[in-house]
Amino acid sequence: MNEEITLESFNHLVELAALELTADEAEYLRAQLNQQLLAIHQLSAIPLEADVPAAAHGIAYTAENSQGPRADEWRPYADTAAILGQVPEMDGGYIVAPDVPHTTLE
């Protein structure tokens, strides 16, 4: 198996991604990631001249097809209670979440 993503780097990725995985999931996902990277490596074989620009979209946005910025207008939503009613935990109009852990930056 391709091991470009080692167990150590995989665990670091999982931490950054804020995911909790079972052991089976972790094994499957790391194997799939390494398989996908083999396919992705085809990209490195493509001759790319220095002047090839990166494309944010396939379609070019020009004066003809661009909207331009819309007016910055406030549009009140009629039923904010319905939206706030979907919050998992509320208290006195505040969204409740557990404490943010303190970490010391190195």
Place this chain on the structure above:
Amino acid sequence: MELCDLSAYEMSRMVRQRQASASEILASCLERIARVDGRPGTLDAGEITAEDQQRVHAFLNVTTDRARSQAIAVDRHVAAGEDPGLLAGVPVAIKDLFCVKDTLTTAASRILSNFRAPYSATPVARMESAGAVMIGKVNLDEFAYGSSNESSAYQPCPRNPWDTTRVPGGSSGGGAAAVAAGEAPLSLGTDTAGSIRQPAAFCGVVGLKPTYGRVSRYGLLAFASSIDCPGPIARNVTDAALMFQTIAGMDPADSTTAANPVEDCLASLENGIEGMRIGLSPDYFRITFFNPETGEAEQQALPDEIELSVRRAAEVLRGMGAEIIEDVPMPNTIYAIPAYFVVSRVEAASNLHRYDGVKYGRRTAQPVSDLNQLYRKSRGEGFGPQPKLRILMGMYVSAAQYAEQYYNRALKVRTLIRRDFDAVFDRSGPYRLDALLTPTTPTTAFPLGAVYGDSVLMQYADQLTVAANHAGVPAVSVPGGLDQNSLPIGIQLIGSDYSEAKILRIARTYEKGAQDEPWRGMKPAALRAV
């Protein structure tokens, strides 16, 4: 023929001319759903029974009450002599990736299993304003991540109406299956790598991926924001044009929607294709895939039946007045999947960070000591394997030390793919094509369980569709025959920017030219007993 089997165009005409009511049409579709769909997909669905294996399972949620209210409103408009709209009384099934006000909008994911949309997506609102009746939400691959519908957290997942042991394709598989089974004449899907066209091909219906920015993404739960395209799934080309015409056009709520006017597709649909130049490319008659045994990329010819269907379609179009241009080079098509692996994962990872169990959606019920634990447990429990894979790969290939090697390189490859299309559609170039004619998929519908789990092989199901997504150009898949197992084969027409009217016109011309072919009379197996 039952009302539910009519085209959307015919349904709307009958409603407006008072030959049938919207309520009668809705009742017919609801009856068909009751007869063929089986139990809807649910979380923790338990064992798949023998009965389940015979059903289509397209729907997650049939919104009967809402649909009846809308149908009654249409009938009242008609009775009052008012214009009920272009889609008067036409039932539409909505991929559950679009917000529809006050309905559950789950993305087929556990993490959004309790989310009710506070507003409706622009394409949905436009269809409803035109008199359409929203009959329900249809299943999909979780967050649209897949090509078979098997990754849905809601099981039983949709099955192919032509053979319920096979997948309907994906990610808009529920919509394609519903349309093929006569449960609704139209479905709103999305296409990021082929997610409208591939299931349309597998289910023997028509699927249009519009030009990027031609249809608003407002109210669509984002997958890959630089590629996602909402579009129609229908049983014929006229219906696809009718729906496209309704949903297309600028939307101030989505700044990427194009400001240039939408061409009238319906007006030109029957104008024929005399003198049009339609290309065939050898690069679309073979697939290049990654061999996990050797680690090398290998090429393989398409199955003969699929190539023959495309060549037969070319002969039909030649007979209808088109000029067929052979050997059109599309050399960068082979890089479309590797580039997609990178671009789509980076954008998906970014879009999935918002689901954290704090503001909406599912929050873990386990005790947690701090916010990080809440995130990890909520996301760990809420996401299935495909979103997790995309998050991890997206973060890996966009990390500072790898971004140049992977992400920035993939964006440059997108430029090369775009140049392929620019060259062949260039009006002063050597090819001057009006459209490229290709197969839609490298295979017909594969058996459930045959590919799922192998994320690399599954992605290659989109090899012939994804280049159009990178380039942003429009493409339509139409039925082009049946294989030896009586499974539908799709053929694809790809056009230049904003040329939906033209490719739909070519597709309609092909539909007319091939209307007497014997396979046209075949029905999906799920309907034969109906």
